[in-house]
Amino acid sequence: MTQTAAAIDDDRIELGEMAGSLGFLLRIAQVQVFEEFYEALSAHDMKPGEFTVLWVIHLNPGLRQGTIARALHIKPAHMTKLVARLVAAGYVSRITPTDDRRSVRLMLTSSGKAFVQRNRDELINFHKAERSRLDDDEFEQFAVLLRKFTGITEARP
Amino acid sequence: MTQTAAAIDDDRIELGEMAGSLGFLLRIAQVQVFEEFYEALSAHDMKPGEFTVLWVIHLNPGLRQGTIARALHIKPAHMTKLVARLVAAGYVSRITPTDDRRSVRLMLTSSGKAFVQRNRDELINFHKAERSRLDDDEFEQFAVLLRKFTGITEARP
DNA sequence: GGGAAATAGTTTCCGCGTAAACTATTTTCT
DNA sequence: AGAAAATAGTTTACGCGGAAACTATTTCCC
Secondary structure: OOOOOOOOOOOOOEOHHHHHOHHHHHHHHHHHHHHHHHHHHHHHOOOHHHHHHHHHHHHOOOOEHHHHHHHOOOOHHHHHHHHHHHHHOOOEEEEOOOOOOOOOEEEEOHHHHHHHHHHHHHHHOOOOHHHOOOOHHHHHHHHHHHHHHHOOOOEOO | OOOOOOOOOOOOOEOHHHHHOHHHHHHHHHHHHHHHHHHHHHHHOOOHHHHHHHHHHHHOOOOEHHHHHHHOOOOHHHHHHHHHHHHHOOOEEEEOOOOOOOOOEEEEOHHHHHHHHHHHHHHHOOOOHHHOOOOHHHHHHHHHHHHHHHOOOOEOO
16 A cells, blocks of 8 residues: 555645656656746747757757757757747748758857857856755766766767 | 857757756656657557646545646646546546535546556656666666755655 | 659647636635 | 635636648659
């Protein structure tokens, strides 16, 4: 019997083995991070996925739209719309190269560069140790394990 | 200049400091876990959030719907629909207690109990070390850090 | 060279999850 | 007691993200 005391009194919830489930824990963690991100960024009217794409274009100008989508686990259908928003916002320009007219290569506009420059610290590193329940060492270890778990190394293998 | 080589050759993406962003890493990790979960569970026609709720009801029968929602970071509006699906599937019954007729308390039906019993291992512990890139120690350490990061201890504080 | 297959991206349509407004009930305050 | 405020959950309307089908272009291969 895993069952715990009656629990009809509220706000005392037994999670049991669920507290050992990575799927569950990751979902909660992600929601929390997302909420913080939103709080910090809603002023800029930009969503996490959008800034991530902006950032990757910043570091890899001229990459094909689909390549970025694959790396960030964004589905093509969504990528089309996401890029359209960034273009509409004036941050990104799409270039169809002559050697493969099916594809689209992405660049930052000067406005996009300025935005990334202006917000890089706030948006990328706002998850510093001091703002979380982890100390510096734990924070770093956490990031290491996340990278290993996801298969992300410093540069894509 | 953080910028890396031209990168017009595809499939070699520079993530830069993004690889140190918890928000980014958590998103990728969550997508991967979600995909595995789906693969394993689409046969049962059940989504992660739904099973989580089923599980929590299993461990805490008679809890109020809103209490569960808060603990699992599910918004009330969504909770209503999610519970409706579980009721429609015959797994959950809703009880309006006489002492507070605004509230709804949730119980598993016998069918719901059977479902949880039948699928608990597959659905909760399918993320064992052998299936991930982490070894046993790393896996456990990862879970510990996730719990600390999210503020989830064995029993809700 | 020319049709078949593959590739890049887009469009259409749909479900999940949310915010905001709403209903019903209970609690608080005077 | 009775009005005002708080609480529980629902309904409505909407945006994000995805699957499937589609268009355009390029590559394969006979």
